[in-house]
Amino acid sequence: MESIRALLPRLTLRQLVVLSGIGVVLGAGGIATAAVLIFLGARGGTLRPAPEQPIAFDHARHAGELGIPCEFCHRGVETQAAATIPSLEQCMFCHAVVGKENPEVQLLAAHWEEGRAVDWVRVHRLPDHVRFVHEAHILAGLECSTCHGEVPTMKVVKQVENLNMGMCMACHREMSASLDCATCHK
């Protein structure tokens, strides 16, 4: 016992108090950080809430109840990088006739008559240094829901996956897709 004691540093009471004070502060910080992380985890991660759209477009109605396939409106998905938001004209193919009593459709028609586009708020956004190409993923046989979740059940579309690099890499490893940086980073 004496020999172990000889190895430990000799502290004055004052030093002991200062050190234990630092220890308490660090410990409290750690507990607070853990609490915040657990709170965020319980709330569904750090994903943003669904943004408010200028027109309350209902995906559950269109893609769910009516069973319109995703690529009917998002037409770029099989041919280009961006899946694309349909043009107002494409909405009006149907809504010139369908659902004219709905106030949201009337709002859409007002945009159409005034000749101005709808300022949809983007829900999924990747950083500028990422080159994500929808076409390649759809041609590889991936489902839209892999990244976007069950949109046909969503009244308001919300981001459900964090879409970070770890998620991309895990899937690329599993599917034996390219792991070269230059494939996805620009």
Add this chain to the structure above:
Amino acid sequence: MNSQHEMAARAAQKFGAATIPSDDPDLDQEGRRWGMVVDADLCTGCQACVVACQSENNLALNEEQRVLEGRAKAWIRIERYWEGEFPNAKARYLPVMCQHCGNAPCEPVCPVWATYRNPEGLNVQVYNRCIGTRFCANGCPYSVRYFNWWNPEWPDPMNDMLNPDVTVRTKGIIEKCTFCVQRIQRAKRDAVQQGVELADGDVSPACVQSCPTNALVFGDLNDENSKVSQLAESERSFTLLENFGTDPSVVYLSKVDPFAEPHEEEGH
């Protein structure tokens, strides 16, 4: 193998051969190796490639002050040499871009692996990984790596005309010629979409596309039938700073002087 190459190989062994990717025979033999041939005889020094590169790759405008400070950026630049004495002086032009070396001095010095040689022979710079130590720029004997001393700015309306396929590099990171990797990826996707193999000439970087005299040719150096590999076989071919053993993917063809004495036509 010349003595310099042996020296480089020995140095590589001493300091860790794994960091010299071209020592891996699989990498250069299998698959593609993108490369370029620059015919100095056809180059007129018109700078079309420089402008094309600038707009394709979202390079900010080089103001006079930046040039004077030596901090201007141009992924491809025309180096001008004077040959002979006045009045018989001749201007010689050499477009110099990243040489995409097989044995790149910039790669092993990066502490965060932001630059590496990819399986298709490109020397890739991963911008989001770069922390801006500038070791690579110091290591590059061709001075083709550029540091972002400022966040880039464009006068209105040029800031709305950026290429969406190329990221805008922020302050504090290194950037360089990518052989227009975004065009390579696009060409590969188009080939998949049409269910065909990528053919020679399907990919052309902005500089190659804009060259009015076709002095620049781009393609796969590992493909025997490609135009680049055939041009690279020419007796006029040479690479820049050959004795450094960097094994560049850019091959130059020397100038042909029609007025030279017959015995001077050989070599370069």
